Amino acid sequence: MGYRWRGMLAATALWAVAACAWAGQVEVLHWWTSGGESKSVEELKRLLASQGHTWRDFAVVGGGGDSAMSVLRARVLAGNPPAAAQIKGPAIQEWGRLNVLADLEEVATLQKWDAQLPRVVADVMKVNGRYVAVPVNVHRVNWLWINRDALLKTGLRVPNTWDEFFAVAEKMRQIGIVPVAHGGQSWQEFTTFESVVLGVGGAEFYRRAFVDLEPGALRSDTMSRSLQTFRRIKDYTDARAPGRDWNVATAMVIRGEAGMQFMGDWAKGEFLAAGKQPAKDFVCVSAPGTSRAYSFNVDSFAMFRLKDPAAIQAQKALAATIMRPEFQESFNLNKGSIPVGAGVRMDRFDLCAQESSAYFAATAMINTLVPSIAHLMAQPAGIEGAMREAVAAYWNNERMTTDETMTRLVAAAKPRLAKGIKP
The missing domain is CATH 3.40.190.10 (Periplasmic binding protein-like II)
Incomplete structure (x- = not known):
């Protein structure tokens, strides 16, 4: 395992230690409710539980439609946002302009996200140059x-x-x-x-x-x-x-x-x-x-500003856990996509995924x-x-x-x- 991934594991361990004093709950809006996606959510719950945190589903069956976003907007404007919501692409920037997203720079710095992600992907996760969302996977x-x-x-x-x-x-x-x-x-x-x-x-x-x-x-x-x-x-x-x-x-x-x-x-x-x-x-x-x-199509979770210190700690643990090699591998094996972070071993993935991962890295280098x-x-x-x-x-x-x-x-x-x- 490379030094960067050892660093990521060490960073995640810091959140686990903090969990002893700051065990909290994360409420997550998502629509991964069936098949391999559901298995991956269960794995994420397990990894959080091992750090002392609990997961609360804000699940929407059938995909992230307008109704789900309307409910999310109403809760955010009422001052009661979930810890995280499945939001991607320029929609992250739109939420960012409302000044309601959490700053993830502490986690991103510890895990060296800038070194793990192609810049074009990292920029999608940022508002005003600071991380507010964490990527989960990549689809070609x-x-x-x-x-x-x-x-x-x-x-x-x-x-x-x-x-x-x-x-x-x-x-x-x-x-x-x-x-x-x-x-x-x-x-x-x-x-x-x-x-x-x-x-x-x-x-x-x-x-x-x-x-x-x-x-x-x-x-x-x-x-x-x-x-x-x-x-x-x-x-x-x-x-x-x-x-x-x-x-x-x-x-x-x-x-x-x-x-x-x-x-x-x-x-x-x-x-x-x-x-x-x-x-x-x-x-x-x-x-x-x-x-x-x-x-590329990248799924991601945007994190919302919270007030409760324990919930904030659990939110940081969620962001760190999503970028762990263990979760990146298991989630993407179940979903058919590929890991977004550099360095995850691809030997358990099929030939098409291995090819996709190679293309992802190569095209990032040549700006295509x-x-x-x-x-x-x-x-x-x-x-x-x-x-x-x-x-x-x-x-x-x-x-x-x-x-x-x-x-x-x-x-x-x-x-x-x-x-x-x-x-």
Whole structure:
């Protein structure tokens, strides 16, 4: 174990010692209520209990919807916040501007978070340069999942470019396989579009368009080519795609009814649950043109200001425990994502996770690690929603032109640009 992780364990031990005198309770808003996520929450509870602290669930079944955030806002404004809430991306900055988040610099310094996290991820966790949230995991969004037998039947190789992708798709169609499994829901379409833009334009263009919201990027020849490539993909989906859930689309690939799917690495969990093995039964490959880039989705807990000293100590212990190698490993093995901190051993992880971890580190070094626009890492919900609906409208309406779509994308960015706010 490296010196940095020994330091993290030592730091966590300090919180454990403090727990003897400051045993407290942490109330946590989350929506990890089933499957492997639930197992991971139980592990986090166990680790906190070993330090003398207790966990109180503020759990919301079915994901973090508007209702959950409304309840959270009401409690915060009433002066009764939970210790932590599952919040990610620019939403952390929005809560930070309300001056209600706790300062985690003491924990971050002891555990050397700046040395453990890529800067682009660390910056998401900070407000005014100070940590207020702790990351839990990393999902790679720009994956292409392929049924290996379906690919072998085409006689073609794994596609790395868009030309190669469409050649494989055409061959699959000719032999009676649905080339692309897709669920016709706006977030799935935006997820696919994100990978297309990253593949057509590259990381720097992606950053200009979706992080900086430059009108010159949102309305450009590169964006037009991205939209045209995106629309070509639809030709290789099936007529029953509208309304289909993502996991149902993944099941089509698992069974060999469909050949490929654009989806984040949560899709891998469906393959593994079906008893399928990477390289043997399915292929995980970077979406065409994105082999040197990585769009990330990071789950995190924002910590709220508390008054009770024991609760504050328990809150710090929670933040420190989340970054422990032991928890990072167990949580991500259950969830299908990868550890966010550097140095966690990956030998127990599957081949796709190992590849994802290697890409995560490499792209951070060459500055091609970018936040997912489709999964609320690049922009707040209002802007993401307007862009997502523009892209979905283009996908579903063949009469809508690329110019019209780009106009809508520029319009979606205007509220943030008018405020002069950087993500």
